[in-house]
Amino acid sequence: METNTIKVSFRLNGSETTVDVEPSSILLDTLRDSLGLTGSKKGCGEGVCGACSVLLNDKVVCSCLMLTVEASGQKITTIEDLLDGDRLDPLQQAFIESDGAQCGFCTPGQIMSAKSFLNELKQDSALEVHDSDIKEALEGNLCRCGSYNGIVDAVRKVAKLQQKI
């Protein structure tokens, strides 16, 4: 079979990006190997661990389960987008303060899931947030170091600030 490559254009971390890939190319690999965005990690490669989590149109998905071609015309946000020059995102700051990371491997994925959760929360500022909501939102992100308590603390902190509770 002849190799066919496809030009894929998408909005990546605020900029228009174009890559030339084979149909079988996986988005996670494109982000890490072609675009140098190694913040998203390959933990399992089968959509179970969440270490590869990115935002697709502001909603968290596993980039290891997306073909690069599926990103065409879409908005992709990776962990690298959260740092604004020297300024950490409130979530990143909260993770540091609440001990939300040990080895740090799952952390980008945890933060992207939390970002997606907080994005949805924004739509209803009156909504009360319980720890069970946070845990349910992040159930697709595994942490082998067991930093779950710190992670939930961090997300709760930012959620409270956001909901002004």
Add this chain to the structure above:
Amino acid sequence: MKEFQYFTPKTLEQACQILKEREGAKVLAGGQSLIPVMKLGLSDISSIVDLKKIANLSYIRKESNEIAIGALTTHSEIARSELLRSDLPLLSETASKIGHTQIRNRGTIGGSICHADPAADLPATTLALDATMVLQRDTAQRKIKADQFFKGVFETALEKGELLKEIRFEIPRGSSSAFLKLTLPIGGFALVVVSCLLWIEGDDCKKSSIAIGGVTETPFRAKKSEEYLQGHKLDDNRIASAAEKSLDGISIMQGLGYPQEYVERMIRVLTKRALRLALTRSKER
């Protein structure tokens, strides 16, 4: 992953055409089942037909006493829908428990149903709700009920060049429902799923619909349990006895990874719990 040709048709007719003409062509919706299968090298796919550039395949609509859901509607959208939470809570409850957040943001009702994994959640619920699948081939449509749609393991009534366009549900007025699943470990594929509805009038169970998945090639209705409940007042004893009958006349699959006696017991336990939950909810209506 083996290389393939990638197509993004703009209409259902175009998609049907490609599927009809090409051997080894598979449909791509959310990819949460297909891509893992392809990565494991378990499939021989030469063409992928991505439906996501086709307009108007993602919607949740109320049409008099029916609800119509487009095949590309995601599990997240279904779980969050206020309309479904009020009129078809069994479906939104089921969708909210599929996989995890990332899977739900991408996976679609059409993809899940057409994949027909015995361990999936939605097939049992479509059976419990007696859903109608709307299939399209070129410009012609046909409708088929859930109990005729699922044929076997990863096998449905879809013919070559045919696509699932929409799933229709009659609103189960006057019912209460519950969806429960047993996954080991938590968040993995289900070993058992129970999806049920109860219609309670006064003190009596007018009728029930109990669908069980995960243990047979296709989900099944626990007819003997339903018969046992019909026309009777539901108390804990009657529910427990009905749950005991859930496997009457049914042989579960071998090789589920756990002892047969354990699986059978879990089916009965989950059925009992689901019926209890639906009964409690009927009192809250």
